[in-house]
Amino acid sequence: MGSRSVMWVLSLAFMSCAVQVLGQDQLRFKDGKFEITVFSDLHFGEAEWTDCAECQGYDQKTVAAMNRILDKEKTDLAVLNGDLLSGEAMHAGSNLGNHIDRMLRPLVDRNVPWASTYGNHDRDRYADPNVILAKEQSYNSGTKRAHTRKQLTGADANVGATNYYLPVMDTSGRNIALILWFFDSRAGNALQTGNALDRSVAPEVVEWYKKQQADIRKIYGKDFPSIAFVHIPFKSARDLQARRKENVAAAPGVDREGVDYQGRACPTCTYTGSDVSFAQALVDTPNLIAVVSGHNHxxxxxxxxxxxxxxxxxxxxxxxxxxxxxxxxxxxxxxxxLQKGARKILVREDRVKNNEVETWNRLEFGAISGRATLNSTYGMDKYPAAQE
Structure with missing residues (x-):
C-alpha cells in the first residue's frame, strides 16, 4: 500500500473515532453558522439541604431561567461548563440521576445536544462524577444526544472525568471546520472520604492534549480553529483581570470578585503552579480562539x-x-x-477561518449583555457597559 493510501486509511480511522461518538449525530454548521449556549454553575440539588427553606425552590427557578434563555437563543450545542450540581448538599440517600434529569429537561424538550465539563462542586463525598457521566450518556438514543464523554481513561481523582474533544463539521458535513476541547479541572472533595482533590487539569491530561493535537496535525496537515472549555480558569486569568481595569470598555462584562483559579492547594489554598503546564499548552495551540470558564459567579x-x-x-x-x-x-x-444568564458563542463558517467569533451573555429576562466580536482588534475596540 502506498504512502498516500496509508494516509487516507489513517484519516478515515481518525474521522471514525472523532465523529462517530456513541452513535450520535455529528455536530455541524447549519447554513454557515454554529451556535453554542454555555450554561455555567447551574448548581442543581441544593434542596437536599432540608433545613434551607430558600433552597427548596432553586432548581425550579434555574430550569425556568434555562427555558427563557433557550427560547431566545437558537442553540446547536449547549455546553454545561461545570458545577452542574452542588455536590456538598448530597447525602447517602441522594439520587444524583434525578437532579441530572431535571437539569437536562429544557435541552431534551428542544432536542438540543449538549456537552459538559465537571467542576469542583460535581465531586464530593456523595457526588460521583462517574455517576453523573453515566446518567448523561443514558440519553444517547433517538434525538436525545449527550456528547459528554471520557476520552482519557483513569481514576477521577487522578485525571478527572470530562477530558475529550468534539469536531464540528462544516455545512456540507464533509470537512472539519472547528474543534471543541473540554477539560476537567477537578478539585472538590473525594468520593466517600471527603478529602480535598487536586485543583488543576492533570499533567496526564496535558500530555494527552498535546498528543491529540499532534495526531490531528499529522493527518490533516493543519491546525483547525478551536475553542476550549474548562470550569476553573488558570491563574493568568487573575492577572488579566487586573489589566482589564485599565480599559474596561474594551472588555465588557461584570467584574465583581477576584478571579479564583487552578493550582491552589486547599484547605490553605496556597498556589502551587500546577496549572502552568495546562495554560502553556493552551497558549501554544495555533488557532485557539478562546478558553471559556465558569466558577467565578x-x-x-x-x-x-x-x-x-x-x-x-x-x-x-x-x-x-x-x-x-x-x-x-x-x-x-x-x-x-446578579441576574442569571448564559454565554452565547456564534461561530460563522466564513469568519472562523480567521479565528473570529461573536459572543454575548443572554440574561434570563431577555437582555443581552457584553456583546462583542472576538477578532484581531478585540481589546482595542470599545463596547457599551455590561448589564448586571
Whole structure:
C-alpha cells in the first residue's frame, strides 16, 4: 500500500473515532453558522439541604431561567461548563440521576445536544462524577444526544472525568471546520472520604492534549480553529483581570470578585503552579480562539491575552487567545444578586477561518449583555457597559 493510501486509511480511522461518538449525530454548521449556549454553575440539588427553606425552590427557578434563555437563543450545542450540581448538599440517600434529569429537561424538550465539563462542586463525598457521566450518556438514543464523554481513561481523582474533544463539521458535513476541547479541572472533595482533590487539569491530561493535537496535525496537515472549555480558569486569568481595569470598555462584562483559579492547594489554598503546564499548552495551540470558564459567579468578561505586555504570571504571553467567563446560570451557590444568564458563542463558517467569533451573555429576562466580536482588534475596540 502506498504512502498516500496509508494516509487516507489513517484519516478515515481518525474521522471514525472523532465523529462517530456513541452513535450520535455529528455536530455541524447549519447554513454557515454554529451556535453554542454555555450554561455555567447551574448548581442543581441544593434542596437536599432540608433545613434551607430558600433552597427548596432553586432548581425550579434555574430550569425556568434555562427555558427563557433557550427560547431566545437558537442553540446547536449547549455546553454545561461545570458545577452542574452542588455536590456538598448530597447525602447517602441522594439520587444524583434525578437532579441530572431535571437539569437536562429544557435541552431534551428542544432536542438540543449538549456537552459538559465537571467542576469542583460535581465531586464530593456523595457526588460521583462517574455517576453523573453515566446518567448523561443514558440519553444517547433517538434525538436525545449527550456528547459528554471520557476520552482519557483513569481514576477521577487522578485525571478527572470530562477530558475529550468534539469536531464540528462544516455545512456540507464533509470537512472539519472547528474543534471543541473540554477539560476537567477537578478539585472538590473525594468520593466517600471527603478529602480535598487536586485543583488543576492533570499533567496526564496535558500530555494527552498535546498528543491529540499532534495526531490531528499529522493527518490533516493543519491546525483547525478551536475553542476550549474548562470550569476553573488558570491563574493568568487573575492577572488579566487586573489589566482589564485599565480599559474596561474594551472588555465588557461584570467584574465583581477576584478571579479564583487552578493550582491552589486547599484547605490553605496556597498556589502551587500546577496549572502552568495546562495554560502553556493552551497558549501554544495555533488557532485557539478562546478558553471559556465558569466558577467565578460574579465575573463574565472576555480578555484578549496578547504578547505585547507580558504578565507577571507563568506563562506570561498568551499569543492572542481570548480568556472568557460565562454568566452564572443557576440559582444555587453564591452571587444571588446578579441576574442569571448564559454565554452565547456564534461561530460563522466564513469568519472562523480567521479565528473570529461573536459572543454575548443572554440574561434570563431577555437582555443581552457584553456583546462583542472576538477578532484581531478585540481589546482595542470599545463596547457599551455590561448589564448586571
Amino acid at each position: 460574579k465575573v463574565d468578561w472576555c480578555m484578549k491575552w496578547g504578547n505585547d505586555r507580558p504578565l507577571a504570571s507563568n506563562p506570561s504571553k498568551g499569543n492572542g487567545v481570548n480568556v472568557c467567563f460565562g454568566r452564572r446560570a443557576g440559582y444555587g451557590g453564591y452571587g444571588k444578586d
